[in-house]
Amino acid sequence: MEQKYYDSQNAVEIAEGVFHLGVEDKNNCFANIPYLVVDNDEAALIDPGSARPEFFSVVLRKVHQVVDPRKIKHMIVQHQDPDLCAALPFFEKIVSPDVKIWAPLEAQVLVQHYGCLRRILPLDDGDTIVFGKDRTLVFASIPYCHFIGTVVTYDVKTKIIFSSDAFGGFTGKNNLFADDDYPVQLTTFLGQYLGSKKALVYAIKRLEALAKSHGIDTICPQHGCVIPKEKIPMYIQAAYNLHVGGEVDSLAIKHKIDLSEFTENR
Amino acid sequence: MDYQKSIVEILDTAKKLTPQKTEVENIFQSAGIKVTGDLVFVSFNGNPESCVKTLMEKLSAMPVVKISAKRILRDGGITV
Numbered sequence: 247m248e249q250k251y252y253d254s255q256n257a258v259e260i261a262e263g264v265f266h267l268g269v270e271d272k273n274n275c276f277a278n279i280p281y282l283v284v285d286n287d288e289a290a291l292i293d294p295g296s297a298r299p300e301f302f303s304v305v306l307r308k309v310h311q312v313v314d315p316r317k318i319k320h321m322i323v324q325h326q327d328p329d330l331c332a333a334l335p336f337f338e339k340i341v342s343p344d345v346k347i348w349a350p351l352e353a354q355v356l357v358q359h360y361g362c363l364r365r366i367l368p369l370d371d372g373d374t375i376v377f378g379k380d381r382t383l384v385f386a387s388i389p390y391c392h393f394i395g396t397v398v399t400y401d402v403k404t405k406i407i408f409s410s411d412a413f414g415g416f417t418g419k420n421n422l423f424a425d426d427d428y429p430v431q432l433t434t435f436l437g438q439y440l441g442s443k444k445a446l447v448y449a450i451k452r453l454e455a456l457a458k459s460h461g462i463d464t465i466c467p468q469h470g471c472v473i474p475k476e477k478i479p480m481y482i483q484a485a486y487n488l489h490v491g492g493e494v495d496s497l498a499i500k501h502k503i504d505l506s507e508f509t510e511n512r
Numbered sequence: 513m514d515y516q517k518s519i520v521e522i523l524d525t526a527k528k529l530t531p532q533k534t535e536v537e538n539i540f541q542s543a544g545i546k547v548t549g550d551l552v553f554v555s556f557n558g559n560p561e562s563c564v565k566t567l568m569e570k571l572s573a574m575p576v577v578k579i580s581a582k583r584i585l586r587d588g589g590i591t592v
Contacts, residue, residue: 438582489583
């Protein structure tokens with residue numbers, strides 16, 4: 247039977263060699279979800295997570311369950327926010343001595359300040375990483391969604407897209423997969439955290455193009471819930487319908503700033 | 513502006529975001545908005561605009577609910 251929930255103890259294999267290492271942040275209704283991709287004798291850790299001890303300890307426990315950390319040859323940061331990569335310096339000490347740490351070109355200058363000893367290697371649109379037995383991860387830039395240097399990661403073998411904040415949601419529950427409440431959870435998160443409808447539409451269309459050319463079986467966001475294949479069209483549509491950047495409208499009204507000529511976010 | 517409609521939507525959304533119903537209920541009560549334990553709107557104990565303004569101040573204790581409330585009030589044409 248398909249596992250419905252995750253906990254603080256056990257990693258969950260959601261596809262062949264792909265492990266959900268999620269940490270519940272109940273107080274903030276904001277799960278943080280690193281993913282570990284394992285292939286033969288090597289592994290890649292995507293968005294290693296927070297530096298807060300109560301978060302890092304959970305992720306570390308789950309990594310140990312799945313693989314000797316020294317097998318981790320790549321650590322991938324999809325953008326620079328601390329909830330997804332402040333743990334880098336801690337992991338750097340225990341993973342493979344020749345680990346490569348990757349971050350989007352524009353995020354690289356920021357990620358270094360978490361204190362990694364190694365140089366952060368830049369990722370750009372279309373770049374690939376190959377590890378294990380020809381396990382291939384392809385990177386696609388989705389600029390300004392929500393940061394100029396944001397990439398999503400596509401695992402060719404499982405057709406999973408690790409979507410970073412895109413398709414993320416707020417949730418105080420620990421369900422693995424998106425349920426009936428997820429549209430509201432997604433709207434609350436993305437609707438407030440994204441600033442540009444154009445950037446959002448570009449990201450959606452980029453994913454749609456990827457789905458058409460290679461297929462997407464699962465969307466794995468860094469917050470919220472995993473979206474299985476049968477629900478992807480529904481969430482694509484929900485994302486198209488989002489009104490983003492609305493906080494600017496609210497504050498413009500409050501401070502009597504006229505932005506009426508700009509309508510791009512509707 | 514329909515304050516009650518927006519409050520009902522904020523409560524419905526809160527139910528989908530957080531399991532901490534009691535905390536949500538207490539915040540609404542402290543803002544002069546009577547709700548049931550299942551987060552169903554009952555009444556405003558005072559001027560609705562003032563209640564909503566107070567609610568938004570007090571919701572800082574539950575950032576996720578406040579984030580959603582901002583969007584809902586904005587969509588309802590309510591500025592606080």
